[in-house]
Amino acid sequence: MIDDELKAILVCPACKGDLQFEDTRIICRACRKAYPIRDGIPVMLINEAQPWSPGA
Amino acid sequence: MSDQTRRVQEQFGGSAAAYVTSPGHAAGEDLDTLVAWGRALRPRRVLDVATGGGHTALAFSGVARHVTACDLTEPMLRAARGLVRDRGAAAAFVAGDAVTLPFRDGAFDVVTCRIAPHHFPDVAGAVREVRRVLRPGGSFLVQDILGHDDAEAAAFITEVERRRDPTHIRAYRAVEWKAFLRAAGLTVMDSTVVTKLRPWDEWTTRTRMTPDGRRDLDAFVLAAPEKCRAAFDFTLAGGRVESFTDRMLLLRADRD
Numbered sequence: 499m500i501d502d503e504l505k506a507i508l509v510c511p512a513c514k515g516d517l518q519f520e521d522t523r524i525i526c527r528a529c530r531k532a533y534p535i536r537d538g539i540p541v542m543l544i545n546e547a548q549p550w551s552p553g554a
Numbered sequence: 555m556s557d558q559t560r561r562v563q564e565q566f567g568g569s570a571a572a573y574v575t576s577p578g579h580a581a582g583e584d585l586d587t588l589v590a591w592g593r594a595l596r597p598r599r600v601l602d603v604a605t606g607g608g609h610t611a612l613a614f615s616g617v618a619r620h621v622t623a624c625d626l627t628e629p630m631l632r633a634a635r636g637l638v639r640d641r642g643a644a645a646a647f648v649a650g651d652a653v654t655l656p657f658r659d660g661a662f663d664v665v666t667c668r669i670a671p672h673h674f675p676d677v678a679g680a681v682r683e684v685r686r687v688l689r690p691g692g693s694f695l696v697q698d699i700l701g702h703d704d705a706e707a708a709a710f711i712t713e714v715e716r717r718r719d720p721t722h723i724r725a726y727r728a729v730e731w732k733a734f735l736r737a738a739g740l741t742v743m744d745s746t747v748v749t750k751l752r753p754w755d756e757w758t759t760r761t762r763m764t765p766d767g768r769r770d771l772d773a774f775v776l777a778a779p780e781k782c783r784a785a786f787d788f789t790l791a792g793g794r795v796e797s798f799t800d801r802m803l804l805l806r807a808d809r810d
Contacts, residue, residue, distance in 0.1 A: 503620055504646045507599070507661040511654040539631055541649040542656030545559075 570633035573607035597663035604670035608634025615643040652680035660689040699725035700803040707785035740807035
């Protein structure tokens with residue numbers, strides 16, 4: 499669970515744009531990337547992101 | 555993924571616990587100085603870049619309401635989170651690379667980075683990212699091993715460091731640090747140098763050196779010119795290395 503204080507300051511490491519928070523991943527719609535949340539830790543590493551597309 | 559990123563994740567992923575218990579990281583005049591600088595700034599939000607064992611984040615949890623700890627290595631973050639929780643403190647933990655920080659422009663009043671930039675492949679890029687995530691007037695509190703002004707002594711200690719930990723790139727001289735900071739738009743407000751004694755056995759075992767590697771490193775140190783050993787106050791006893799002394803540079807630089 500990522501607290502609101504952290505959500506307020508997290509951005510995509512690649513484009514620095516806003517993110518969409520889900521339970522197990524964090525999505526950058528602009529970059530079409532999903533960053534994993536592992537063991538409660540957001541893994542905001544560009545090379546750890548999975549490709550993401552709307553509706554997938 | 556860059557080779558250095560992978561090397562750092564492998565090196566520190568396997569030795570995370572040793573960095574949590576490392577006495578040189580847990581406490582000292584260096585950490586006390588950074589905390590004193592930080593406390594005077596009365597920050598609300600603090601970011602610790604390359605938190606490692608989490609000691610700086612833990613110390614700053616007593617200074618600021620919100621502390622975020624960032625590191626390239628997930629096992630290191632879990633170890634740091636364990637330390638902070640065990641001490642009854644609170645911080646947020648995020649896996650992130652210093653050159654692509656996942657934080658909003660101007661999000662932090664203070665950014666700290668302690669004993670880490672000598673592992674960074676792009677210090678200038680990391681300092682630019684620190685400036686970006688600082689609010690205008692915010693402060694970067696950075697500490698790292700001070701590069702030696704004598705080229706031969708610097709080459710000697712860099713070789714010692716790399717044999718011990720292949721992710722070591724090099725330590726920078728004060729003039730180089732000031733250039734990194736100035737180029738990024740940060741102005742040095744305060745600086746000091748403190749010494750840190752490195753007990754040889756703890757220092758060489760923390761990075762999981764093999765017995766052969768340690769024997770070779772001892773032989774390398776013993777065969778080095780006396781002036782190189784003297785530059786770092788190496789102490790020897792019975793033909794064995796006992797300790798040496800690093801000088802640590804501490805800088806406070808404010809965003810213009």
